[in-house]
Amino acid sequence: MYTVTCSLDKVGLIKRFKVVGQHIQSLPPKMAWVLCKHPLRRFWAGQTALASGNHLAVIIMLPIQENPNKTRCYLEDLLETYAIKKSWPIILGDLNFQFDKSDNVDVIKIQEVLTTYRLKQIVTVPTHNKNHILDWVITKNKEIIKDIQVTDKCVSDHFVIAFQLDIQKPPPKKGTVVTRSKDIDHAKLSIYLSSKVQEISIDSGCDKVEAFNTITTNIFDKHAPLKTRTVTDKPAAPWMTATIKEAKAERRRAERTWKASKLTLHSPYLPRFPPRKC
Template identity: 35%
Template sequence: MNLVVTYRPPPSSQNGLKTSTFLEECELLLDALNEIPGKLLILGDLNIHFDSPSRYDVARIMNLLRTARLIQYVSSPTHRGGHILDVAIAREDENLLCSVQIDPCLLSDHYTISCRIQSKKQTLQSKPTLFRKFCNLDNQRFSADLSSKLSGVQMTDDLNKFISDADNIIKCVLDEHAPICSRKSMTRHRPKWYTDDVDAARREKRRAERKWRKALRLNPASDPLPYHEAKTLVASAVSDSKQAYYHDIFERSSPKDMFKAVNELLNKNKRVLPNAESSVELASAFCSFFTDKVRNIRKCIDDLNVHASVLGLVSAKPNTKLSSFNLVTFSNLEDIIRKVPDKTCSLDPLPTWLLKKRILVFMPIILETVNSSLESGHYKPKGGRNTLIGQHLLGLHYAHSN
């Protein structure tokens, strides 16, 4: 649901505001809101006398609402002067508002508008989650079992069988020491800055609200101060939690993460796919874009080579051939593995961080696999090339330039 709160200052000679300008901007606003998906509710003080339909500004704005298929639900005076200045506007086909109640307010010249929204509470869905309890893993026993069982794997001419046997042994040992567990988790959206303090403050606010509403049935003049204080504490807890979260990000993050956080604060992370009649057409457009890009790069390289050969800048190619690779040493391979990021696919026999933690146990197998592949110059594993890829669009600029 999209909630829009508006306020229009009354025009005067001092502020230079004009009713005609407001009506033009209002028309642009309604056109923009109709393009946003979701239900729409507009609340606010427009300072227009909706109780006088014969006035030009009222007739104009009511015509704009009818064109946009919107309804103004407030029909009683909302001001001490007896006029309808405040509005509650929603689409006529969405049946969003069940009732609208006007209550006099002693603190302002405007009355309080209470709206009851007809909306279903979103049900939380549970999904099964598979995990391993690595915190209960006995590292010494795990390393000992791996070493004893992997020592029995012998290198043969079939490199695929060697890798498959090693993977099966690793999976069996891992299942023995940290078996796969299953649990159902509720898909509940929580912002990253949401903390236990915010949660506790929200529970206290709900408790104070229930207590105040219960007392309100017995005594209409019951004191709402504890409830208002609880609301203030929630707002303060949310503000403090957000400040601490983003301050920590800006303190320890790289420039890339910092710009990402700024875009999140400014709501600039919205990415829209290009227009396409079908998903097949969109996928073909992406494919054509990258294919043409590679073709253009190759053409530029060929043109540079031709230009250099014409000018005599290209030297004669040496009469050498690449016949073999240098084998990898234990220390070089260990250094490479320790520097790779801890990224893991669910198809891997064990997580990358656990491999790096027990690297000395796995090094003989990995070193044998790498050097055997380098010696033969040919490596096509049957199952080692499978992976799971998630979609993540980094930028959609192919429609603009290459």
């Protein structure tokens, strides 16, 4: 098992086990995700939501040397779980059926199952070194799958299947947050707050607490009024560590210093932090 490219949004891996019931273990954190184990006995399937619409990528792994009839039942049970959902999958995996043998009884039966759910297998060239189509790409809408390429990387008896998905990236979600300004004189705020609190002359404990809360709220509203901001929900970036954030902040400080002064004194910063291109 290997990676062809690092330009991946998500990676889903399914592993075949010799022991029935053994749990799927995930890869190291921030590397990839093993997404789920299908509840069907002796059948493994992982799914990941794509970044648009009602599409799912489902990677399946069939049991070793399984009876063809059982394999067809497993696949049909898997499809039934999606029949009642809005999300229809793009199914990827080694089904171990020679799709190029259209007269094969097992292939015909699998095709009938796919037809029932209005699905199609769209790989048309051999995916195995024995010149057969064993690895299938199954979808309901073949128009979203573009530029399918099957490549022999010479590291396995199976070939690599690569393709582009013609889907639109959804716009980022926006939300509203309420904040207070941090640019306040803490010394003056402390003195003003102390003087106002001392003016409280109520004996009842509950009333005194309520008066204290009212005074402090009014004071903060005066010195640091609430502000409403619209923020954009950004996708998670696990590679953005504290070290990288500090380096980017230092680069921006160096740029501002050099742009403001234009002095050769600040030129040593430039080799370390090249100006960004607009």
